[in-house]
Amino acid sequence: MSDRAALLKGIRVWLVLFVVCLVLSGATAFPLVHELRWTESALAALHVPDHLPGLTDWISRVRDGLDTADSDYPFLLYGTDWLAFAHIVIAVAFYGPYRDPVRNIWVVEFGMIACAGIIPLALVCGPIRGIPFWWSLIGMSFGVFGVVPLYVVRKKIKRLESLGSPALAA
Numbered sequence: 001m002s003d004r005a006a007l008l009k010g011i012r013v014w015l016v017l018f019v020v021c022l023v024l025s026g027a028t029a030f031p032l033v034h035e036l037r038w039t040e041s042a043l044a045a046l047h048v049p050d051h052l053p054g055l056t057d058w059i060s061r062v063r064d065g066l067d068t069a070d071s072d073y074p075f076l077l078y079g080t081d082w083l084a085f086a087h088i089v090i091a092v093a094f095y096g097p098y099r100d101p102v103r104n105i106w107v108v109e110f111g112m113i114a115c116a117g118i119i120p121l122a123l124v125c126g127p128i129r130g131i132p133f134w135w136s137l138i139g140m141s142f143g144v145f146g147v148v149p150l151y152v153v154r155k156k157i158k159r160l161e162s163l164g165s166p167a168l169a170a
Contacts (some may be wrong), residue, residue: 007160011101011153018111018149019091025142026087029080033070036063058132090114101157108157112150118143 001009028035040056040063043049049056069076094111096104119140126136 004160004163007156007163008101011156011160012098014149014153014156015094015098018146018153019094021146022087022091022094026084026091029084029087032077032080033063033066036066039063054132058135097153097157101153102161105154105157105161108150108154112147112154115143115147115150118146 043056097107122136122139
């Protein structure tokens with residue numbers, strides 16, 4: 001396998017991993033009410049409240065809020081549907097670098113900027129919305145973990161670019 005083919009394969013594997021994670025994280029925004037009920041039950045079955053009462057209290061509070069929103073104000077959950085949709089749309093954009101990484105490196109760089117933007121968003125909006133700091137850290141981790149595959153992909157694309165510009169094999 002040539003250097004070019006190996007780089008292209010590596011780029012595509014990392015992009016697929018990133019896209020799958022992006023779609024899965026977005027898809028979890030659709031069934032929030034059911035997920036929180038399931039999470040609360042699973043935590044209780046695992047006796048987590050005995051060891052991490054703060055976590056289980058927070059999960060219960062969030063579940064109570066979602067139950068209230070679902071029964072009294074279901075239109076509020078429409079916002080999380082749009083969140084899920086946005087994840088899927090952003091994931092589709094990564095088809096560009098999958099097809100032609102050098103030409104579409106900007107999509108990868110855009111993704112890296114978006115990952116970096118998660119941190120100030122969580123630091124500013126978390127306290128405004130009454131989110132515990134430790135939960136904001138979990139939110140920030142999506143940006144930290146998300147940027148890793150994109151950084152690897154960007155480095156590989158730069159190496160691919162330095163090899164020259166022959167047409168990429170499909």
